[in-house]
Amino acid sequence: MSTDADRVVLPSCPSTMTVARDGFAGYAGSTWVLALRQTGGHGRRGRPWANPRGAFTATLALPRPGTAQQAAQRSFVAALALFDAFVSVTGRPEGLSLKWPNDVLLNGGKVAGILLESLGPRPDGQLDGLLVGIGVNLIEPPDTGEVEPGALRPVALAQEGGVTVTPEEFLDALAPAFARHEAAFAAHGFAPIRRAWLDRAARLGEVITARLPGEEITGTFKTIDDLGYLQLQTKSGLRGIAAAEVFF
Known part of the structure; x- marks a missing residue:
């Protein structure tokens, strides 16, 4: 995957996952779908995906991601890319950590989440595609009433990191970071991704x-x-x- 992945920026849509799924067959290659406002997104197990003001809501449509197991490992690729994007826009790694299986934490609170959806599979066991949905609280966190009981408190980048960026600016940092880790995954497999993820893991040993x-x-x-x-x-x-x- 190259750093020049296509991107589609929408003023508003119900769900970038739905747009990416519906448009997948027409994409020339890897394509980011970014919505400046998302009105009907969902998270894991169909839960509503909260969309606070100024949030980053995007889906990467990734063709030919390999097997279902390789597709699932893209959650770790995406987590590393998000970590690097946060470092890029803030200038520092302090306070950032990765929570298994698909969240990014900032100062102990959840600032970003990842959702994967596979397309396929083909008779040979390979998938046609993978949708990598990413949500980031850039300006403000969702209301705590929208969070599952017992879950970590939601936080926002502006609130905890002291940095304000637009969704487009965040994608400018995230897209090349994902491409870099995706290239490492393609060349060397999961082992270096695993090591890098563990170096950033929250609560390891606890x-x-x-x-x-x-x-x-x-x-x-x-x-x-x-x-x-x-x-x-x-x-x-x-x-x-x-x-x-x-x-x-």
Whole structure:
């Protein structure tokens, strides 16, 4: 993926994921869809995606992302790209960390989230495409009433980082950062992405709780494995978790 990915900037739309999905077949290559206002976005498990004033809401349409497992690992690629974009616009890495599986934290609060949606698969097991949805609180956080009980407090870049940028300016920092990490992923696989992500991981070595449908697992966050699965050391042994909500 090159740094000159196409971009589509919309004044408003219900969901950049929907626009990117509907337009995917017509894109010449990797394409960013950015909405200056999003009215009907959604997050994981269909939850409403809050859209506070001045928020960054965009979706990257990525063709030919490989297998479903490789597509899932783009969550870590996106997290690293977001980390670098925040450093680029603020000039400092302090206060930033990455929360498994798909959030970016600033001063301990959630400032950005990632949502993946696969397109395909083909008979050979490869996917036709991947949509990487990204939301960032640039100016103000969503109301706490819109946040799941027990979740981390939402924060905004302007509030916690002291920097005000427009969605277009943030995309100017994010797009090349994603392209850089995507190129590393394509050339070297998940191993360097995993190492870089772990260097920035929130609560590594600490006790956390993973909430699965019908089950909660508490243990020490040891690492992520070669697939990107969370590894928790529990009283009954090491437990690998492919997907869950994590609480501190």
